[in-house]
Amino acid sequence: MSETPTNGSEPQPVVRLRDIHKSFGSNHVLKGIDLTVHKGEHVVIFGPSGSGKSTLLRTVNLLEIPDSGSVWFEGKEYGPGVDGEHLPKGKARLLRQEIGMVFQQFNLFPHITALDNVALALRRVKRIPRPEAETRAAAYLDRVGLLDKLAAYPAQLSGGQQQRVAIARSLVMEPKVMLFDEPTSALDPELVGEVLAVMRRLAETGMTMVVVTHEMGFGEEVGDQNIFMDDGAVVEQGGRGIYKDAQEPRTREFLRSIL
Amino acid sequence: MSGVLAQATFRPEFIWDNRHIFLDGVWLTVRIAVVAFALATALGLVVALLRMSRSRILGPIMAAYINVFRAIPLLVFVLFVYYGVAIHFSFSISAIQAGVLALTLQYSAWLGEIFRSGIQAVADGQRQAAMSVGMSRPQTFVRVVMPQATRIVTPPTGNMFIGMIKDSSLVYIIGVPELLRVSNLLANRTFRYFEVYLGTVIVYLILTTAVYFMFKYIERRFQLVDVLTSKVRSPFAKRRAARLRRLQDEVLAARDTEPSVRLATE
Ligand SMILES: Nc1ncnc2c1ncn2[C@@H]1O[C@H](COP(=O)(O)OP(=O)(O)O)[C@@H](O)[C@H]1O
Numbered sequence: 001m002s003e004t005p006t007n008g009s010e011p012q013p014v015v016r017l018r019d020i021h022k023s024f025g026s027n028h029v030l031k032g033i034d035l036t037v038h039k040g041e042h043v044v045i046f047g048p049s050g051s052g053k054s055t056l057l058r059t060v061n062l063l064e065i066p067d068s069g070s071v072w073f074e075g076k077e078y079g080p081g082v083d084g085e086h087l088p089k090g091k092a093r094l095l096r097q098e099i100g101m102v103f104q105q106f107n108l109f110p111h112i113t114a115l116d117n118v119a120l121a122l123r124r125v126k127r128i129p130r131p132e133a134e135t136r137a138a139a140y141l142d143r144v145g146l147l148d149k150l151a152a153y154p155a156q157l158s159g160g161q162q163q164r165v166a167i168a169r170s171l172v173m174e175p176k177v178m179l180f181d182e183p184t185s186a187l188d189p190e191l192v193g194e195v196l197a198v199m200r201r202l203a204e205t206g207m208t209m210v211v212v213t214h215e216m217g218f219g220e221e222v223g224d225q226n227i228f229m230d231d232g233a234v235v236e237q238g239g240r241g242i243y244k245d246a247q248e249p250r251t252r253e254f255l256r257s258i259l
Numbered sequence: 260m261s262g263v264l265a266q267a268t269f270r271p272e273f274i275w276d277n278r279h280i281f282l283d284g285v286w287l288t289v290r291i292a293v294v295a296f297a298l299a300t301a302l303g304l305v306v307a308l309l310r311m312s313r314s315r316i317l318g319p320i321m322a323a324y325i326n327v328f329r330a331i332p333l334l335v336f337v338l339f340v341y342y343g344v345a346i347h348f349s350f351s352i353s354a355i356q357a358g359v360l361a362l363t364l365q366y367s368a369w370l371g372e373i374f375r376s377g378i379q380a381v382a383d384g385q386r387q388a389a390m391s392v393g394m395s396r397p398q399t400f401v402r403v404v405m406p407q408a409t410r411i412v413t414p415p416t417g418n419m420f421i422g423m424i425k426d427s428s429l430v431y432i433i434g435v436p437e438l439l440r441v442s443n444l445l446a447n448r449t450f451r452y453f454e455v456y457l458g459t460v461i462v463y464l465i466l467t468t469a470v471y472f473m474f475k476y477i478e479r480r481f482q483l484v485d486v487l488t489s490k491v492r493s494p495f496a497k498r499r500a501a502r503l504r505r506l507q508d509e510v511l512a513a514r515d516t517e518p519s520v521r522l523a524t525e
């Protein structure tokens with residue numbers, strides 16, 4: 001699509017946030033964040049708890065509506081926009097159909113099976129008839145190695161298996177971008193590997209990804225753009241080398257603290 | 260006169276001999292309780308939803324509704340609705356209708372609070388997950404929040420239904436010939452107070468116990484079983500298991516067409 005640069009400029013980004021501000025009451029959580037994600041790019045965001053990483057990620061798919069700032073997706077404005085600009089607004093619900101999201105607490109629907117978790121949005125959002133939706137859902141459960149668990153309910157699965165179902169639930173919608181919010185933080189240490197392996201493979205297939213994680217190994221391996229956030233602002237960003245030789249003292253201090 | 264004599268000997272067969280009177284009464288009790296409870300459930304859901312709405316007018320109005328109806332003794336409220344309002348203002352409603360109305364209004368307040376707490380007990384992450392795959396707010400409510408809230412509120416709702424059966428006896432005061440009223444009349448006519456009220460007690464016990472087991476059954480139906488790994492007996496579960504096995508075979512057969520997309524090893 002926008003692979004070919006038009007009149008010599010950069011290819012159009014998939015996601016572009018500009019000057020995002022968000023407050024909860026008097027708590028100024030995002031203080032003017034910019035983020036540009038190109039097709040196939042893997043962005044890794046890290047930083048201390050409470051620095052606004054989850055809020056930023058939720059802004060990308062408008063689960064959180066920013067107070068001001070621009071939320072672009074494939075050249076279309078979905079956010080309130082930067083002051084003075086009046087751009088055509090896309091519908092948040094349509095934006096979310098193009099963006100997958102994986103949560104720290106998995107957030108699988110506990111009252112339906114793994115298969116139904118994956119098939120639900122196909123049926124209700126894409127209006128695909130049940131047999132076809134179930135076939136597709138089963139194929140995606142197979143991709144994450146859980147074909148034998150399709151009749152299981154979330155409570156009957158391990159944390160790692162639940163998170164893989166959650167990944168399948170997002171992927172089945174064939175999103176253009178996948179957001180991961182600390183996908184391994186709630187897992188027992190021995191289950192982290194299976195989830196990271198799936199994410200690594202997904203990155204290899206060329207999926208565009210924005211990942212909040214403290215797994216520095218993952219960042220060093222797949223992070224094209226690595227962002228350190230603190231107190232609602234981007235402190236430093238860089239390539240894979242950032243984990244070894246960060247420039248900012250705050251970044252260095254944080255990286256030392258989590259080792 | 261004969262009242263003194265009647266009290267002397269206990270005659271259990273008196274209850275059986277007058278069974279048609281108890282049955283007439285209990286039939287009306289059941290109808291009043293079921294109708295009032297169904298109406299209160301529907302109204303309670305509306306009350307809960309409006310109470311949670313972001314509207315600055317509806318929310319407080321519903322909060323007041325809930326507090327007012329819960330604060331009035333039911334017996335007083337039954338008298339107020341029938342004699343105080345219906346008769347005084349010459350509304351043409353029967354005593355039964357007035358009784359059902361009083362029960363419905365008060366129970367909708369209690370049920371509204373139960374439903375609200377059940378809906379709010381569903382984790383916020385559930386709504387976020389549903390919205391993140393593009394579901395609308397109504398879809399999220401119907402497909403994700405409601406089914407989970409239903410499981411949460413079933414036990415307290417069952418208790419409310421049992422309460423409704425017991426509380427429906429209070430409409431005797433406006434002359435509705437339900438179980439308690441017909442019992443009173445029978446006792447006053449025959450002076451066999453012990454037998455009559457023993458019969459009444461037994462009938463209420465049977466009713467409430469039946470409702471108790473009905474709700475236990477509903478709660479059991481909520482159990483989640485993997486039809487592929489557990490022994491299932493129902494024909495529905497067997498058919499579902501067979502369908503899922505065919506689905507697995509289908510996916511396995513199609514695996515070779517696109518091996519590159521696999522994200523996990525076995
Ligand atoms: N829905 C919310 N309501 C109020 N405050 C919130 C909400 N979500 C996040 N916050 C606050 O915003 C700040 C940043 O939170 P979050 O984005 O979750 O940080 P992180 O993911 O980096 O730990 C915290 O102070 C948190 O308490």
Ligand SMILES: [Mg+2]
Nearest residue numbers: 053054055182
């Ligand atoms: Mg977070």
